[in-house]
Amino acid sequence: MAASFRFWRRTEREELHRRVFAALADNVNYDHQPVLGVPASSLDDDVFNQDAHFLKDAPFISTMVANPNHIGCHTFGESESYFKGTQEIERELIELCAVDIFGAQPGQTDGYVASGGTEANIQAMWMYRNAFVRQDGARAHQIGLFCSADSHYCVDKAANLLGMPLFKAAVDPKNRSLSDDELHRCLESAKQAGITHAVVMANMMTTMFGSVDAPSQWAEACRRAGLPFRLHLDGAFGGFYFPFASGEQQSQSALDFRNPDVHSITLDAHKMAQAPYGTGIFLARKGFIEHVLTPAASYVSGEDCTLIGSRSGANAIAVWMILQTHGPHGWAEKIYILQKRTAWLASQLAEREIPFFRHPASNIVTMRASAIPEETAQAHGLVPDSHQHPEWFKVVVMDHVTIERLDAFLEDLDRARKDEP
Ligand SMILES: Cc1ncc(COP(=O)(O)O)c(C=O)c1O
Numbered sequence: 001m002a003a004s005f006r007f008w009r010r011t012e013r014e015e016l017h018r019r020v021f022a023a024l025a026d027n028v029n030y031d032h033q034p035v036l037g038v039p040a041s042s043l044d045d046d047v048f049n050q051d052a053h054f055l056k057d058a059p060f061i062s063t064m065v066a067n068p069n070h071i072g073c074h075t076f077g078e079s080e081s082y083f084k085g086t087q088e089i090e091r092e093l094i095e096l097c098a099v100d101i102f103g104a105q106p107g108q109t110d111g112y113v114a115s116g117g118t119e120a121n122i123q124a125m126w127m128y129r130n131a132f133v134r135q136d137g138a139r140a141h142q143i144g145l146f147c148s149a150d151s152h153y154c155v156d157k158a159a160n161l162l163g164m165p166l167f168k169a170a171v172d173p174k175n176r177s178l179s180d181d182e183l184h185r186c187l188e189s190a191k192q193a194g195i196t197h198a199v200v201m202a203n204m205m206t207t208m209f210g211s212v213d214a215p216s217q218w219a220e221a222c223r224r225a226g227l228p229f230r231l232h233l234d235g236a237f238g239g240f241y242f243p244f245a246s247g248e249q250q251s252q253s254a255l256d257f258r259n260p261d262v263h264s265i266t267l268d269a270h271k272m273a274q275a276p277y278g279t280g281i282f283l284a285r286k287g288f289i290e291h292v293l294t295p296a297a298s299y300v301s302g303e304d305c306t307l308i309g310s311r312s313g314a315n316a317i318a319v320w321m322i323l324q325t326h327g328p329h330g331w332a333e334k335i336y337i338l339q340k341r342t343a344w345l346a347s348q349l350a351e352r353e354i355p356f357f358r359h360p361a362s363n364i365v366t367m368r369a370s371a372i373p374e375e376t377a378q379a380h381g382l383v384p385d386s387h388q389h390p391e392w393f394k395v396v397v398m399d400h401v402t403i404e405r406l407d408a409f410l411e412d413l414d415r416a417r418k419d420e421p
Helices: 013-026 053-057 059-066 081-101 117-136 154-162 180-192 215-225 247-252 313-351 374-379 403-419
Strands: 109-114 143-148 166-169 197-203 229-235 264-268 280-285 364-368 392-396
Touching (some): 013 059, 013 081, 013 313, 059 313, 081 109, 081 280, 081 313, 109 313, 117 154, 117 197, 117 264, 117 280, 143 180, 154 166, 180 215, 197 215, 313 403
Parallel strands (some): 143 166, 143 197, 197 229
Antiparallel strands (some): 264 280, 364 392
16 A cells, blocks of 8 residues: 555545536436437436436436446547546546555556456456567467466466466465465476466465465566566455555565556455445556557447446446545555454464464455364355365455454354364
């Protein structure tokens, strides 16, 4: 997290409302302007009444009803003029996340609000694949996709879609981290299989363990292996958590744009930021996104360098409103409370000698399934690593996961373990 904030500040409700309604007024108005050729309109008025009295106090719902289409990327080139008001808020949101959360220099980042972490991660792999193909004449099957075995399965989708061979480095089961030897082995075996370029996806909090990779370790390993590389950080889960929980020291340890080896970042607002689904955020250093510009999108003003195509402008408004309502210090306090609850759960498990993994800057606690009776896990909504053969169960300490809820789980756990034969 940045030490000072250029764009992010707590904003009063009235000011937020004023800003969103002004942005909507700057968008096209289908009722009052001639818009004959755009295949878009406001939401169906018979179902979503535009005059409903509560709308004047509901900027997000009003944006949903007005239904702006944020198709394309608004930090690069031209955009559709019809939705310029709300696109401006999206641009502000991208800059806020890049500069004030991930230490980018102002004006140096492209990005957009994607459908989710899956899309944002695939967008990154697509971008780097095309860049290596164009700049170095590489073929897709020579560009390896590298990640840890704990990475989210969207990387398997990316490899499959993009025709890139996938290499997963094994993690140490004790601390879920990658060793230099394992990275060396992984990269050398890829080279032997004909790989000449590397696209790395490093994790800022994995789905199951909340574990965090060291991007610099990957970067050094690629340099030692003589492989040109691009590195993407998957902060789909951790992007709105880890920078606030890790403290300045740890985020400086290279998990943001201050590290020149980090080229792009995913952070999902629909996870820890409690935004509506459809709010994956993709950020990339300038100079890359043009590699996925699709000139065939010639009817879209500015063409299109996103994977998704049409997307709701209301999603950007929702995330921007959430962040501005809390402000950076309010956000840090929110994460501080979740960290305290998570630490409490971890200490309770340690007292009971239940084996678990937790990264110190994470709100995920992952317990050995052998120590948790299945009925207790089910009754308290714990999530297994595999529904067929669970080896681990996780608790994710979200807003609604209070100490009371955790305590009830522990009480049940104690009872069940006492009753065990
Ligand atoms: C680390 C990580 N990356 C990517 C994703 C995929 O995100 P989405 O479900 O928004 O596509 C997830 C989802 O849980 C995740 O935890």
